[in-house]
Amino acid sequence: MGITRLLSHPLLAFFLLCPGLSQAKVEDSEAQKLLTTLAESSFAEKKEVVNQIAGSGDERARGWLESYASNKLGRIESSGQFIIVLENRGRDWTVESALTGENLGEISRRDIDTIRVNNALRNELESILSVIDLKSPDEDNRLSAARALKGSVDGTLAERIPELIETEESASVQAALTEALAIYKVEEQGDVAAVATLSGSLNSEARAALQQAMRSDDAALVAAATEAMASIEQKLTLNRAAETLYFGLSLGSVLVLAAIGLAITFGVMGVINMAHGELIMLGAYTTWGMQQLLPGQPGLALLLSIPAGFLVAALAGVAIERTVIQHLKGRPLETLLATFGVSLILQQLVRTVISPLNRTVITPDWMSGSVMINEALSLTLNRLYVIGFALVVFAGLMLIMRKTRLGLEVRAVTQNRAMARSMGIKATKVDILTFALGSGVAGLAGVALSQITNVGPNLGQSYIIDSFMVVVFGGVGNLWGTLLAGMTLGTINQLLEPWVGAVLAKIMVLVFIILFIQKRPRGLFPQKGRAAEG
Amino acid sequence: MSLIQELTNRDKVFEFLVPAQSPVDVRHGPILYLEGVNVSFDGFRAINNLNLTIDDGELRCIIGPNGAGKTTMMDIITGKTRPDTGSVWFGSRHNLLTLSEPDIASLGIGRKFQKPTVFEALTVFENLELAMATDKRILPTLTAIMTTEYRDRIDEVLEIIGLKELRLALAGILSHGQKQWLEIGMLLMQKPRLLLVDEPVAGMTEQEMERTAELLTSLAGKQSVVVVEHDMGFVRSIARKVTVLHQGSVLAEGSMDQVSNDPEVIKVYLGEEA
Amino acid sequence: AEDPIKVGILHSLSGTMAISESTLKDTMLMLIEKQNKAGGVLGRQLEPVVVDPASNWPLFAEKARELLAKEKVDVIFGNWTSVSRKSVLPVIEELNGLLFYPVQYEGEESSENVFYTGAAPNQQAIPAVDYLMNDIGVERWVLAGTDYVYPRTTNKILETYLKDKGVAAGDIMINYTPFGHSNWQAIVSDIKAFGSAGKKTAVVSTINGDANVPFYRELGNQGIDAADIPVVAFSVGEQELSGIDTAPLVGHLAAWNYFMSVESDANYDFIDAWVAYSGNEEAVTNDPMEAHYIGFNMYIEAVKKAGTTDVDAVKDAIIGVAVPNLTGGYATMMPNHHITKPVLIGEIQDNGQFSVVWETPSTVAGDAWSDFLPGSKDLISDWRKPLFCGNFNVVSGTCGGKAKAAAE
C-alpha cells in the first residue's frame, strides 16, 4: 500500500529509469535546512520532507533516511548539530555527525533530541528504499520487491512492467512481475485472459482480485474466476494441512526435546527428577552466557552453546547425583521430594545470582525468518532447526542407549541393583554417567528452547509437567515412545487449536491423555507380559 | 403378612443378588474342565490345544519340561491370562473365562505361586488373616473384627506351617523356604475348593517335603488339588494320577509308573536315570 | 526521635511473578532511602518492611494481614496481579490499612483503602485504540489476550467501544491463551490470515508476562512486521523488552503512561538514581515504577498535609494532592482514588526502548467504573464526604452494597 502511494510520485520515474542514485551532493547549508525542517515539522509534514530528501539526490540521503527510519537521526540540543546515533544503549550514546560523518564520541542522552518517526513514516521510508531494489543487482532483492508489487500496481506502473519483465533475467522475478500485472488487469480491467495467470496462485492479493472478479457482471469472467478460485482453494487446503502438520511437529519436537532427558533420568533410571526443568533452564542460561562472552557473534555463540550447555547441565546433574540422589538408592519416590527441593534452590539461585528478569538471547540471522515453500506456506526457520535438532539428539541418545554398554548396564542397574553389581557392573559409575547424560540432554533442550521462548528463572517450571506427561504417555522406559508421544501430543494440540482455541485445546489434550491411559494403562509402548509385572 | 415376613426376613437372599457366589456344581464329576485352550505370546504358542479335566476331590500332579506351559495354565484358570480360544469351566456352572480374578478366587480357587509372593510389609499373622475365607467386600472388611474363632484358625495354620514363632515378623524378612510355607498357609486359610500349587517344595528339605506331601494328601478328597512340581521324589510320594505337559499340550497322562516309563517323557523330561 | 513510619512492601520475590514484581520492591527501597536522606517526613524516618508473598494469592492475604496486624505498618505498597489485589482487599479494608497499587488494571473497583496509581482502561486502552483508528487507519482488529480478568474486561470494553465506532463484528477477532503460553504458531498464522483481507489490521495485545517473548518471536519469524500489522501492547514495557531480542520488533507499539525514553529532567534524574541504586548500567525503568514513584510522593505529601500517619487522616488529606510525574507534568489524586495520567503511545526501538509517537494533549483522569460496560456505566466513585461511596449509582441514587450494609 505504501508503494501505491509512492508510485504516483514523480520520484518513481526517477528511480525506475535511472541506473542508480546520482552521486550528487547538496550544499551542507541546504542539507542542514532540510533536516531542520524534518526535525521541526509535524508527522504529516514530515512525509513531504522525506520525499524532498530522497529527491535531493544527495549521496548521503540514503544514510539519513535509513537512520531516520530506525530512529537514529537526531540533533544535539545545545548546538543544533545533526547526528546519526551509532550505539543507543545505556545513558551515553555514540554518535557521528550527519553531515560530515565525523565521529563525535559519546554524548549524554539528555543532550540528544532524536527526530521522531512513526510507523506510517517508516512505511514511506521503507517503500522509498525498497523500490530502489527493483533495480537492484541482487536477485533476491528484486524478487521481494516484485512480490511486494502484487496488489499495488497502478496505471503508470502497469505500462512499465512489460518493459521490466523483458529486461529481467530471473524467471522467478519475471513470474512475480507477471502475476502482479495480471492482478492489476483482473482487478481494474476485468481481463478474462489474465485470470488464467492467477489460477493456482497462492497470493492473497490474487485471491482478493479473483473474489472481486467473481462478483462482477461479466459471466465469462465470473466463470473463469470461479474455476481459478476452486483450484486455489484446493491448494490452500493442502497447504493449510501441511502448515498445521508442521506446527504440530514443531511443537512436538519441543516437547520431545524437553522430555527426552527425562526419559533417561526418569524413564530409565527411575529418578523422579523434579529439577529436570531447571537443568533445561541451565542450558538456556548457558546460551545467554555464551552470547555475553562473544558479543556480536550470536551464531557462533549458539553453536558453542551446544557442547557448553550439555556440559554445564551434565555437571550440575553430576553434582545433584552425588550430593542427593546417590543417598536415595532404592527409594525412588523420595527423589521427588529431594529434587523438588533442588529445583527450588536452583530457581532462586538464578534469581539472586543472575537476575529475576528474563535474559535476552539473540537469534542469529540464519535462524530467524522463514523459508518460503510457496506464498501460502512458509516454515519458520528457528522451529525448523529445532525439529532437526530434536531428531539429531534423539538419534544420538538412541545410539548411546542401544549401541554402548552404558545402555545395557543402566537398565540392569535399575532393574536389580544388587544383582547388577554382582555381575561386576560398576553401579556408581553407571549412575553418574547416566544421570549426567540425561541432565546434559536437558541442557541441550535448554539451548534449543532459548531460541523459542523466555530465558528466565521460570523457564524450567513451564516444561516440567509437560515433560512428565510425554514420558509417561509414551510408556516409561521407552525412548521411541517418548518421541512418538511428543509428536502425537504436539500434533493433536495444533489440530485442535484452530477449532477450539488454545486453552480448550490444551484441556482436551490433557483429557485425551487421561482417557488414553485408561485404554492403555502403560502408555503408548507398554512393557507387556510377565516381565512387566515382574 | 407372610409375604411381608418373607420380604423382611433377614436370612433371605434374593435370587438376583446371588449370581457368582453360588455353589460350585460338581454333580457331573469334574470340578475343572479345560477344552481346546490356546494361548500365544507374540506369536509364541505357550498353550497348544490343551484339554484337561480334574475331578472333584482329586489330587493331580502335573509335570513337564520347563516352559511346557504349566504356570501359564494356572494363569488361565485363575483369570490372570486370557486364552485366545478354548473354554474353561469350573464345575458345570461357571465359565471361568467370563470372570475376574477376585470372582474366581471367591468361587473357591486358591493358588500358590511359583515364585513365592506374600505381602512383605505385613506380618505373617496378617498375611494369613487377609487370606482367611471371609466376606471380602469393602464394608465388611472395614468393620471386620478379629474373633477368637478366627484367631484360633490362624494359630492352627501357623502351627501347620511352622511359623508360630515368627507370627509377628514381617513377611518380607522370611527366608525363601519360609515364604513358601507362608504361601501354603495362606492357601489353607482360603479353604478353596480347588488348590493350584505351583512348585510347593522348591527350596525345602527332604523332611519338609514329606510334611508337605502329607498335608496335600490329607487335603485331597475334601478339596481338589493340582500340584506342579519338578521333584520326582515328591511327585512319586503323592501322585495318584500324573499329567505330563509338553509344548503346551498333554503329552501323557496316567499313573506315575506309566508315565515315568513312557519313552517320550523320559526323552523330553526325566532324562535317562530318573 | 519518634518511631519510624513503617512502609510495608508486598511484592512477590519468588515464584512466577517475581520477574515483574521484584524490581518494584527495589524501587520502593530506593525511594524510601532517598526520602530518609532528605530527612524523612514529619521528622520521622521511614522503615521498609519487606515480605515475600511468593506469587501465591492466599499468601498475599496472609502477608497483608501480617504487615497490618503484626508489623503495624502505616502503609503498604504492593501487588501486581489483579487476583492478588482482590485477595488482599478484604484484609486491607477490615484492618483499615492503606494500599498503593501501581499496575494498570481492569478497573471496576474502588476501595476506600486502596489508591490506584496504575492506569484504568480509559487511561490506556481507549486512547491507544483511538490512535490506531485515527492516525494509522486501522479497520480490522485482533484482540489477543491472556485468559484472565484484565484482558477479558479490557477486551469487553474495547469491543463495545469499537462497535460504537461502527466496526463490524466480522472485523474483530478475539483470542485468548493460557498463562505462559509459548506455542504461538497457529495463532500468529491466524492473525496473518485475518490481516490479509485487504483492510489495515492491528493487534491489541493484553498478553501477559512470559507469553510475550515467544509471541513476538513468532511474529518476527512469520514475517509480520509492524508496517503490515502493528501490535499494540498494554502489558509490555521496558522490563519485558529487556528479555527480548527487539531487532525484529521495531515499530510495534505499546500504550503506557510513562516510557523510560521520555525526555524530561525528572525522568533523567530518576533513571540516574535507579542506575546508581541498582548498580547496573543497563537497568531499565518502567511504568509501574513510575506509578510507585508517584504513589510514594503522594503519600509523603498527604502525610505532611495531614500532619500524621493516621490512616483516616491520610485518606482524607490525599485527595487532591498533586505531585510531579516523570513525564514532565503533574499527577493528581482524584476522589475516586485513581490518578490523572498522560497517555503515551510508543514504538519499540532496536535498543529495547520505546519512542513516543503520540500522546494525549492533557492528562486523563482514571475512571474506576467503565462507561462501556452495561453493569457499571451508571456507577461513580467519590471518597469525599458526604458522598463517601465507591460505587454510587447515579440512576438509582444509592451507594451499592455499602448503604444497604449500613442500613442493616
Added chain:
Amino acid sequence: MWLTRPLQERSTRIFLGVLFASLVIVSVLHVFIPQDSALYVSSYTITLLGKYLCYALLAVAVDLVWGYLGILSLGHGAFFALGGYAMGMYLMRQIGDRGVYGDPMLPDFMVFLNWQELPWYWLGFDMAWFAFIMVLLAPGILALVFGFLAFRSRVTGVYLSIITQALTFALMLAFFRNEMGFGGNNGLTDFKDILGFDLRTDATRLGLFIATGIALAIGYLICRGIVTSKLGRVSIACRDAEARTRFLGYRVERVQLFVFVVSAMLAGVAGALYVPQVGIINPSEFSPLFSIEVVVWVALGGRATLYGAVIGAILVNYGKTVFTGIMPDAWLFALGGLFVLVTVFLPKGIAGLLFKPKKAKDAGNTLPEQEATA
C-alpha cells in the same frame, strides 16, 4: 466399631490429646489474655493456625492414599480446590446484594462480564446445607468417576500419578477460563459472612479455627480407623502386591476406589474450611505444583503414619510463613535445603525421628516406586 478402634492406640491418643489441648490453649489465650500481653494469641495467628490445620487435613488425606494404598496422587489439590469452590460459591451467594454492583443474584464478576443470569450449577448454593453437601459430593463424585475409570483399567504407579496430575492441570486451565463461571483467575473473593456470622469478627475466626481442628480430628480418626481395620491391611496388600491381593478374592479396584473417594472427600472438607479463613479461592489451588508440594509435606513428615503428614504440613507452612517474612529473598534456599536434607538424612521423615515404629510397615518398596524403575 472401626471408628473407635484407633482410640486404643497410643499414637492416636497422643495425637488427639495434643490437638485438643492446642485448640483449648489457643482459644483461652485468645479470649482471656489481654491484647498487650506477650501470651496473647492474635486473630492473625488464629487464622494462620486454621490455615495450617486445613493443610494438615489435606496432607492426611494424601497420606491415606499414598502411604497406605500406594497411589501417589499428584492431583489431590483438585479435590481440595473443588471443596473450596463449593464453599466459595456458598460464600459468594451469601454476599447477596452487598456486592459492588448490588445485584442480589449475580456475583460481581458475572455482572461486569455481562452475565444475564446465574448458571445452573450455581443454583442451590445459597443454601448452606446444599453447599456443605456439595463440599463432599463435588470432590467425591470426581474421585469416583476418575477412580472408577482408572482403577478399572488397572492404571497404576506413575501412570496413575501422571493422570491425576493431568486431571488437576486440566481443571486448573478450565477454571482459569472466565466462561466457566467461576470467576476465572480472580477466583472468588470478598466474602462477607458464613452461616450468618460476620467473617471479619474474631469470634467467627476462632470458630472456624476450632471447627477445622475438629474436622482434622475426625478426619484423622476416619483415616486411622480405615488403616487399623482389616481394610487397611488389604490396602497395604494392594499397595505391595496388587495381583496377589486379587487372587485372594479382594476386589482391588473397589478397595482403591473406596479409599480414594474417602480421601478426596476429606481433601474437599479441608478446602472448604480453608476458603473462609484465607478469604480467596482461585484456580491456582489446582496447580499441579501445589499438589506436588502437598506430597512433599507428607514425605517430609513421614509417610504412612498419618500424624507425620500433619507434622509435615504444619512445619513446612510455618516455615514458609516465617521465612517469607524474615528472609524474603532467600527463603526458597531454606525451604529447598530443608527438603533435601530431610530426605537424605531422615528417610522416615520427621515422624521417624519422633517415634520408632514397632513394625516397619512403611518399609516395603511400594508399587509406584517399582513402577518407576520398571
Added chain:
Amino acid sequence: MLRIDKLNQYYGESHTLWDLELDVPQGQCTCVMGRNGVGKTTLMKCIMGEESVKSGSLAFASDVELTQKKIEDRARLGIGYVPQGRQIFPLLTVEENLRTGLAVRKDGCKVIPARVYELFPVLKEMRHRRGGDLSGGQQQQLAIGRALVIEPRLLILDEPGEGIQPNIVAQIGEVIRKLIEEDGLTVLLVEQKLPFARKYADRFAILDRGRRVAEGEIAGLTDELIKKHLTV
C-alpha cells in the same frame, strides 16, 4: 580358594550368622546344607557382599581379603553368583541378561561364550525374549548361564536345581563336575536335595541357626547327621 573365619552377621538386631567358619578348597565342590532359614542364603550374600558383615574375615584365593571389597570388585575377582530366586533382569532380553556378564571379563570378549548356549539350548532359542517372560525353570537356567559368562573362578550356586526339570538338573550337575575337572573351577553350592548333593559335591557343611555344626567329605554325611540337623 575361600576361607571364612569367625564371620558374624546381623539383620538389624537379630544375629543371623554366628562365628561362622568354612573352608572352600580350590577345585572342589563344597555343599552347604541346612534347614529353612538357618542362614545359607545370608552366608552367600555375605560372600558376595550384598549383606555387610559385622566381624570376621573372608579370604579369597589365600590372600585377598573380601570384606573390604565392593560387590562389583568381588565379581571382577572371578566370583560368579547364582542367587536364590533367580534375580534375572526381567526387562532385559535373554541375550542382554547374558551380556551383562561380559563387563568383567579380562579377555575383553564381546560375545557370549558358545558354551553357555550349548549347555542351555533353550536360552539360544529364546535369545530375544525378555527375561521376565521366561518360565521359572528357564529363568533359573538363565541365571546359571549368566554366571558362567563371566568365567568365574569361584561359582556360588544357591539352590540351582530349584524349579528345573529333572534331566536338566542332572545336566547342570554334570556341567559343574566338568568345569571343576577341566577348568579347575571351585564351586560353593547350597542344596537341600540329598541325592544331588551326594552325587556332585566333594565336601559338605551343615548350618544350623547360623552356626556351622558339621563339615567334612561328602562321604561323611551320615544319616545321623542328617537326622540331627536337617530334620525338623
